[in-house]
Amino acid sequence: MAGLAATGTSAVGAGCGELGTTLGDGSESDPQVTCAVESVFPADTVKTALYEHGGLSQDVDVTFRVFDAYAGPVMSDFADELNRSSDAADLLVLRDSWLQRFHSTGSLTNLTERLPERVLTPIESECFWAASRSGRAQGTGDRYGIPLRVEMRVILYRRDLASAAGYDPAGANWGNEPLSWERWSHVVADTLANSGVKYGFTSPLGAYRSLVYGPFYEALSTWGGAYFGDPTTTLLGPAGERPVTVAEDAGIDAVRMLRRFLHGESFDGFGSFAGDVVPAAALDWNVDDVRETISRDEAVAHHIWTSALTDSGVKDVDVTADRFGVTPTPYGVRPQEGSYPRTDGTMSPLVSRQVIVNPNSERQSAITRVLQAMTSPGFQQRLLRTEGWLPPRKDVFDSAAASETLGGYAQTLRLVGEHALPAPYTPVWSDQIRPIATHVNAILARERSPRAGLESLAAELQRIEQNA
Structure with a gap:
């Protein structure tokens, strides 16, 4: 299982700090990331926001593999992506309820072990507890998902x-x-x-x-x-x-x-x-x-x-x-x-969309850079403005984007998120x-x-x- 294993001589068990120096070093010859999404996902808007507002470098090429949400069981399509040995999507955006099911089959990458602190820390410290908790596995508490958007x-x-x-x-x-x-x-x-x-x-x-x-x-x-x-x-x-x-x-x-x-x-x-x-x-x-x-x-x-x-x-x-x-x-x-x-x-109640990493992906550095962009305040502010996506980050509700989009409701929604449960x-x-x-x-x-x-x-x- 390749997952986000460290490159070079660093061992997987060496700890997030050491892994961070290898996962984000930009040394891959093919900095491309494919993300599997449902057809209702605003792929073009998200891609633009990653580069222009999330700080993602243009040398990382993000593409989207879209599955028709109305044509059949998308969860089965995503399961197929996780089981493919070649040409599989690197990232998948899925409903929080699906994450636990995929985890029970051993299909997900353990992000607690594989991501650097600079990506993990904002999720723990800046996101709503319920959004963060939804990305953790039952029983172990390890992280398998990165919250992308929430609804309350x-x-x-x-x-x-x-x-x-x-x-x-x-x-x-x-x-x-x-x-x-x-x-x-x-x-x-x-x-x-x-x-x-x-x-x-x-x-x-x-x-x-x-x-x-x-x-x-x-x-x-x-x-x-x-x-x-x-x-x-x-x-x-x-x-x-x-x-x-x-x-x-x-x-x-x-x-x-x-x-x-x-x-x-x-x-x-x-x-x-x-x-x-x-x-x-x-x-x-x-x-x-x-x-x-x-x-x-x-x-x-x-x-x-x-x-x-x-x-x-x-x-x-x-x-x-x-x-x-x-x-x-x-x-x-x-x-x-x-x-x-x-x-x-x-x-x-809080429901969320979570981003998971395909354990068969070998594009470690590019994946880390995309996830870091997705967790940034600028990216989440942009998607709030353009798509009305409520952000998992609490501080975004204090931003001009929240005031312009949500008006007087912004601080109410922050309070609601702080008292939410998945x-x-x-x-x-x-x-x-x-x-x-x-x-x-x-x-x-x-x-x-x-x-x-x-x-x-x-x-x-x-x-x-x-x-x-």
């Missing part, structure tokens, strides 16, 4: 309607000081009653993966709970060795709160929360349905992925206009009061999504009780874990 979840709300209902979002600093779920429920209820719009708070609560990655994950975490115990140690596995904790008290509080929001039900501890603020129709909704309600301007607020702020998925409505505002997901328990680290206060990816996660979606949706639809429904879900997740 926030609440988009009608600032003008909230103000008309007597609230002061700017004075209360809603953008940077998360509200409690109780307070938020009354904001929605009061604004809905005062405004006459169709819906209060829209959220994708249908039995789809969007429920698993979004509203339930957020409710569970902001009440101090987790799918699989301590996210800082067991989030990414190993599968079969991590506890299943979804049915603990925090999970029960999460679904009780959501049922209060949907149906106005009374549960101990939630009587002071406003009810009937989420439409019952949301029990059949996915992300696209929520975007449609934004396009029709039908609600007080929406729980959304940040792509709705930066791409064309929302039609006919300028969500950056002054009449809109963005606030982080509210909290159930305050910081330091959760059952596990990073599961209290506000929380957002999904609990393992090779069995894809088998666990459907049971979570169906069980939680049934609980929210009042077909199962909160405790019995979550205990049944926990048993099913445990069975899948044990068969990993």
